[in-house]
Amino acid sequence: MSYEGVGVLVPSAVYKQIPQLSGNLKSMFLLFEQAAEKNKLIPCYIKLSKLRPSKRSVVAYVKTTNGYQLMRVPRPSIIYSRIIDISQAVRKRIRSLSQEGVTLFNIPNYDVEKYKIHQLLLKDEIISKHLPQTEVLTKQNLRKMMTEYDSLILKQNYGERGIGAMKLEQRNDFWTLTYKTPKMINFKRLHFSNILPNILEDHIENGHYIIQERIKLATYNGAPFDMRVAVQKDGEGKFKVTGIMCKVAKKNHFLTNGSEGGQTYRLDDIHSQAIPKIPLHVLQKTISIFTIRVAHHLEQYFPHLADLGFDICLTKEGTPYFIECNFISDYVGGLFQHQKLIHDEWSKVFTTPFDYARYLMNQKKTRKEE
The missing domain is CATH 3.30.470.20 (ATP-grasp fold, B domain)
Known part of the structure; x- marks a missing residue:
């Protein structure tokens, strides 16, 4: 089996760092390359703006004996997406590439709002039993949830790393809101009875939050x-x-x-x-x-x-x-310490997508031969 190029679509911020990779990111790329080597694949790190449906080649970073080098390579037929951009421009480009026979997996063509995912999972009778009650944050929904539960989590409908998450707990005759704004270092606690704090009123007005039952x-x-x-x-x-x-x-x-x-x-x-x-x-x-x-x-x-x-x-x-x-499985900061995996068994999180890329490549070859 000869070596073949596999595309790895990375965010622009990561793409810029590739020539001088360092820290945990460098360790992650090393795992990518080891997995690719096992599958006789050559990772080609690509930025989406460089992929043009009309061109059969693309400029990509490829690991060489002299480090990562930018070079023009044949456009890979299999591409592993590690971006989460869901803009219309991204969707349009991905559709065009798919129409030309390029297989992109883990493509960011979905709406990742937490409430929408919750609504979809409710459709499965078994999964629905394992979902905390979740509502869009409105004044009516908040009052309703506050009568049903003594502890709630409020979080952004679209967001990462817990940014903006708040806890609401009932203690005796009052409620305590625990929150932190992006400018705050430590969490702040507000106590109230009937009148909602201004920060809750603001989030209700903006309409970007959901409320969840807080599971013990x-x-x-x-x-x-x-x-x-x-x-x-x-x-x-x-x-x-x-x-x-x-x-x-x-x-x-x-x-x-x-x-x-x-x-x-x-x-x-x-x-x-x-x-x-x-x-x-x-x-x-x-x-x-x-x-x-x-x-x-x-x-x-x-x-x-x-x-x-x-x-x-x-x-x-x-x-x-x-x-x-x-819609990306790993969280690099939590799995690495001092540029090494905390536990070797977690390496599969980074290597398995390249096993799947080889599977897709073999499937595509089989179909061509039939």
């Missing part, structure tokens, strides 16, 4: 945790779980994100303390069956999904709940 999470060392579960298509074209990364919140915090001080652990490391009544292999199987079902369900609505990262939480009884979907 299992804890590790007294802190709540959730999980990033990587669900990817493998070298046989099938969804499988390639990594379970537990994100444990900082003491006295409600967000598990690394940007808020959360720490990443293997499920093996925290299982015996967090959920001791359920054997580890049973818990892993439960998480795997559930998340793969979610992946198959979403695939009905969004074409060419292959690299998903689900945020999943567990109750103390080990029941999984779906929090939200990320």
Whole structure:
């Protein structure tokens, strides 16, 4: 088998760093290249604006003995997308490339609003039992949810890394809102009874937030945790779980994100303390069956999904709940420390997409020969 080029579509910010890669990004690219080598593939790192449907070649960064070099290469027939831009211009270009026979997987042609994903998952009878009640933030919905639950999470309908997330808790005769604006270093707490704080009124007016029932999470060392579960298509074209990364919140915090001080652990490391009544292999199987079902369900609505990262939480009884979907499975900052993977087993999160790329390439060749 001869070596063939595979495209890796990267965001502009990453593309600019490629000539002088450093830190965790460099470590991630090394894993890409090792996986490509195993599959006899040559990664060609591409920026979308360089891909023109009318051209059979493209300028891409390719790793050489002299580092990453920009060169013009034949346009790859298989391209792994790592961008999340969903603008109309991006969609139009991707459609044009697809019409010319280029296969892009994990293409960003979906609406990633959290509420829309929630509505789609409600259609599956089994998945719907594992969803926190979720509503668009309006004054009416907020008042309704405040009568039904004593703890709520408010977050941006479209957003990442927990930015802008707020906690609302009832204590005796008053409510406490815990929040932080982008300009604030520490969280602030506001107490109120009937009159909503101005910051809530502002978010209601802007219409960019959702409200979720706050699931009582299992804890590790007294802190709540959730999980990033990587669900990817493998070298046989099938969804499988390639990594379970537990994100444990900082003491006295409600967000598990690394940007808020959360720490990443293997499920093996925290299982015996967090959920001791359920054997580890049973818990892993439960998480795997559930998340793969979610992946198959979403695939009905969004074409060419292959690299998903689900945020999943567990109750103390080990029941999984779906929090939200990320259309790229990895989160580099949480898996690397000092430019090395915290645990070697998580390397599959970065290497499996190249197994799938080889599978697609072989499928395409078979069809040509028939």
